[in-house]
Amino acid sequence: MTATARTVVIRQQGGPEVLEFEDRPVGEPGPGEVRLRHHAVGLNFIDLYQRSGLYKIPLPAPLGQEAAGVVEAVGEGVTHVKEGDRVAYGGGPAGAYAEARVMPAGAVVRLPDAISFEDGAAAMLKGLTVQFLFRRTVPLAAGDTVLLHAAAGGVGLLACQWARSEGIRLIATAGSAEKCRLALDHGAAEAIDTSASDFVAEVKRLTGGRGVDVVMDSVGKDTFEGSLDCLRPLGMMISFGASSGKVPPFDLLTLMAKGSLKLTRPSLFTHIADPATCREMAADLFAKMADGSVRVRIGQRFRLDEVAEAHRALAARATTGSTVLIP
Structure with a gap:
């Protein structure tokens, strides 16, 4: 040595x-x-x-x-x-x-x-993060629908594949058409180019207005409110990163008003x-x-x-x- x-x-x-x-x-x-x-x-x-x-x-x-x-x-x-x-x-x-x-x-x-x-x-670190997102944070099963932000990143591409292997429908967001194609190639069911589309409107369209069961959001400040709007009633918001900045304080009554939503901020x-x-x-x-x-x-x-x-x-x-x- x-x-x-x-x-x-x-x-x-x-x-x-x-x-x-x-x-x-x-x-x-x-x-x-x-x-x-x-x-x-x-x-x-x-x-x-x-x-x-x-x-x-x-x-x-x-x-x-x-x-x-x-x-x-x-x-x-x-x-x-x-x-x-x-x-x-x-x-x-x-x-x-x-x-x-x-x-x-x-x-x-x-x-x-x-x-x-x-x-x-x-x-x-990224793979164990995906493991706790899919296995340990909220029960997820085949047929569930998940919205994942930053899907072309290290965590994102692993999560796309994990979802596909479990029969979970994963709707990806990414910041360019090229990154969306990458997410799709790795198992995302659909991908939304956030540089060209409103991801909330697209999620509502893709889910027939229902919303998703779970949002996995590592972006933070820029996507947090929109992520809540993508959830179905009683859905779960997992905020696990802040690449765009820290999420500002917000009123807990918002969760009630948007459908008795659940929110967690876990750490690996x-x-x-x-x-x-x-x-x-x-x-x-x-x-x-x-x-x-x-x-x-x-x-x-x-x-x-x-x-x-x-x-x-x-x-x-x-x-x-x-x-x-x-x-």
């Missing part, structure tokens, strides 16, 4: 220009920890939220929540992985933007040999806080990947030293599918 690892850190929150590199000591894993050598790192909106200040974090701080690599050493009490294992994680303390690191072993799962490091790094990290649950969720995801139901689409690859460029591309919605950083 090397004594230090090149690591991305921020000393203040702001634009991509605040991203810095430093050589940080790696050290040996303590009890309940593992030391990993990263082969691929995932890029996610939460990284942008932490960098920009939308999510307040103690500073200085490393960034990155998702990666895949090889276990170099394990600490006392770690039994589910061993030295030499291929592993991946999506969660745990930030710090994935690095060549190597020590981290809690509970967040780490074994990566099947059939899944590449890049696919593992691209799929963990709550779902995977228990290591055993995390491994179960990952096994479900890997099974979907292994049988071909869900395939990861990596639309962009950047070197780790191009991390600022990668952040700019994601913020500008100039990416499709998942993005990985290569240390």
